[in-house]
Amino acid sequence: MKQFMIITAIALAVTAPARSQALVDPNKVAPEYREAAEKRRAEQMRQRECALKADLEKVLPRDRTVYLNHCLDTVAAKQ
Known part of the structure; x- marks a missing residue:
């Protein structure tokens, strides 16, 4: 059981964190x-802008x- 815990801890430490697109x-x-x-980049920028507004307003x-x-x-x- 101790080996399993050590292997699990190492596996979690080595994995990279998930990042957004x-x-x-x-x-x-x-x-x-x-x-x-x-067009996709423009849409992504609009989405990020709205997400930032939501974060600032603590939605x-x-x-x-x-x-x-x-x-x-x-x-x-508006456009």
């Missing part, structure tokens, strides 16, 4: 996909989805 870089994709990459986790959807709709209406 990286921003798309339109310059690193093939030219035929660049327009789609630019509760249960209300976060509604807040983010409302924020994204508001941003889309």
Whole structure:
């Protein structure tokens, strides 16, 4: 049992933490996909901006989805 605990502790220490999806870089994709990459990056930036607003306003986790959807709709209406 002691060996199992040691192996588990080592395995947890070695694994890398999960990271969120990286921003798309339109310059690193093939030219035929660049327009789609630019659109995806713009969407990711809007999502991050709304998530930051939610963090700053300390939105509760249960209300976060509604807040983010409302924020994204508001941003889309402005454009």
